[in-house]
Amino acid sequence: MEQYVIKGGNPLVGEVEIGGAKNAALGILAAAIMTDETVVIDNLPDVQDINVLLEAISVIGARVDRISRHKVAINGSMIGQVSVDYEFIKKIRASYYLLGALLGKYKRAEVPLPGGCNIGSRPIDLHLKGFKALGATTSIRNGSIVAEAEKLKGTHIYLDMVSVGATINIMMAASMAEGYTIIENSAREPHVVDVANFLNSMGANIKGAGTDVIRIRGVQKLHRAEYSIIPDQIEAGTFMFAAAATRGDVMVKNVIPKHLEATTAKLVEIGCEVEEFDDAVRVVASKRLNSTNVKTLPYPGYPTDMQPQIVVALALAHGTSIVTESIFENRFKYVDELTRMGATIKVEGNSAIIYGTDGFTGARVSAPDLRAGAALVIAGLAAEGVTVVDDIVYIQRGYECFEDKLRSLGAEIERVSTEKEIQKFKLRVG
Ligand SMILES: CC(=O)N[C@H]1[C@@H](OP(=O)(O)OP(=O)(O)OC[C@H]2O[C@@H](n3ccc(=O)[nH]c3=O)[C@H](O)[C@@H]2O)O[C@H](CO)[C@@H](O)[C@@H]1O
Numbered sequence: 001m002e003q004y005v006i007k008g009g010n011p012l013v014g015e016v017e018i019g020g021a022k023n024a025a026l027g028i029l030a031a032a033i034m035t036d037e038t039v040v041i042d043n044l045p046d047v048q049d050i051n052v053l054l055e056a057i058s059v060i061g062a063r064v065d066r067i068s069r070h071k072v073a074i075n076g077s078m079i080g081q082v083s084v085d086y087e088f089i090k091k092i093r094a095s096y097y098l099l100g101a102l103l104g105k106y107k108r109a110e111v112p113l114p115g116g117c118n119i120g121s122r123p124i125d126l127h128l129k130g131f132k133a134l135g136a137t138t139s140i141r142n143g144s145i146v147a148e149a150e151k152l153k154g155t156h157i158y159l160d161m162v163s164v165g166a167t168i169n170i171m172m173a174a175s176m177a178e179g180y181t182i183i184e185n186s187a188r189e190p191h192v193v194d195v196a197n198f199l200n201s202m203g204a205n206i207k208g209a210g211t212d213v214i215r216i217r218g219v220q221k222l223h224r225a226e227y228s229i230i231p232d233q234i235e236a237g238t239f240m241f242a243a244a245a246t247r248g249d250v251m252v253k254n255v256i257p258k259h260l261e262a263t264t265a266k267l268v269e270i271g272c273e274v275e276e277f278d279d280a281v282r283v284v285a286s287k288r289l290n291s292t293n294v295k296t297l298p299y300p301g302y303p304t305d306m307q308p309q310i311v312v313a314l315a316l317a318h319g320t321s322i323v324t325e326s327i328f329e330n331r332f333k334y335v336d337e338l339t340r341m342g343a344t345i346k347v348e349g350n351s352a353i354i355y356g357t358d359g360f361t362g363a364r365v366s367a368p369d370l371r372a373g374a375a376l377v378i379a380g381l382a383a384e385g386v387t388v389v390d391d392i393v394y395i396q397r398g399y400e401c402f403e404d405k406l407r408s409l410g411a412e413i414e415r416v417s418t419e420k421e422i423q424k425f426k427l428r429v430g
């Protein structure tokens, strides 16, 4: 098991380059197997979840060639089985995208029930409702979801809740259904648009992605494509809040500022200066932050995947803030860890009431999930003394070279794997 050890107190200063969006890449990799021709995908983040999905698609017979660290060629013509039982796939959320992709292409899929961050109950009833509406039957057998159809037929689907996963999954299956599908109340996240753009580049006919009504005219075949994934808005936002919490000055490069609007608006509200460029944003925090209230919402609202990061900043702000989590019911598990660093936060139902404190002190804490883990690292960077973050395997699911990028901004952070190394770091930093 690896840990991060952090000596806090340095304001982050400098420039950081953001990688491709994990949550777009997961949908795009699954969609890539829907053609028998070769697809080349660039700006792929080199993170755990992506590598698990790549391994899983190669296990079912797709050819996966790494052209470089961030570029891969995929050929799905040799897929020999539509049953995915690769043991790691069930640990990631995006295993569910193989259902939509395989069902669309082969009209049958068998995929283990998905895992992902433990942030709530995370049902997939809407995905299945969509597949059924397209004419498939679905059942659960030995821990896997089995979806099959003689043929898929376009239809009108209304999503009872705004769901990123269900929107993308139904969009994939409907791309190869007969006729016309309309998805109403669809998710509008940038990664939904990116997957739609990728499918269109393979010959799909999807209109309206980015709005709440997506229209898909099914096609019989998809073809070769070359595609570059959009920048990761959550990785970018994490560095923006790291700058804010450490009272730093960071230029976050290779981003689409439009995708960061909700994050930027909150940073400005709490007293940061945010300068926008064509493909970069600069965050400067020169004084103590102010309090504010936030509610997580589907895009273009404030993202749930940025909730723990803003809580860390608000826990250091002047005054009392309320953060309401409206997407996942169990996304405040990290609050107890933060309390051990000196934060004063009371969780009531789906809200956290945050009483700002002057500063944190380092402690040993444990990452309960991906974004909460990243937020605890930010807390450690802002704290006085040494913080040890355990269970960083969660952070590695979604952040490429997190410690290297932070170090390049002046952070004192190391990845270690033994108690001896932790002691050595402590002795070195005093
Ligand atoms: C791999 C990936 O892209 N993960 C993201 C995706 O997760 P994921 O696709 O799992 O999240 P959804 O957008 O589907 O979930 C939104 C809400 O709908 C509910 N729901 C969803 C599907 C369903 O069939 N039934 C149902 O009730 C969920 O419990 C949740 O309350 O979007 C979330 C919301 O932006 C992000 O936090 C995750 O990082």
Ligand SMILES: C=C(OP(=O)(O)O)C(=O)O
Pocket: 023, 092, 093, 094, 115, 116, 117, 118, 119, 305, 370, 371, 398
């Ligand atoms: C919750 C997340 O991922 P997943 O849906 O894969 O668990 C995330 O990316 O913050």
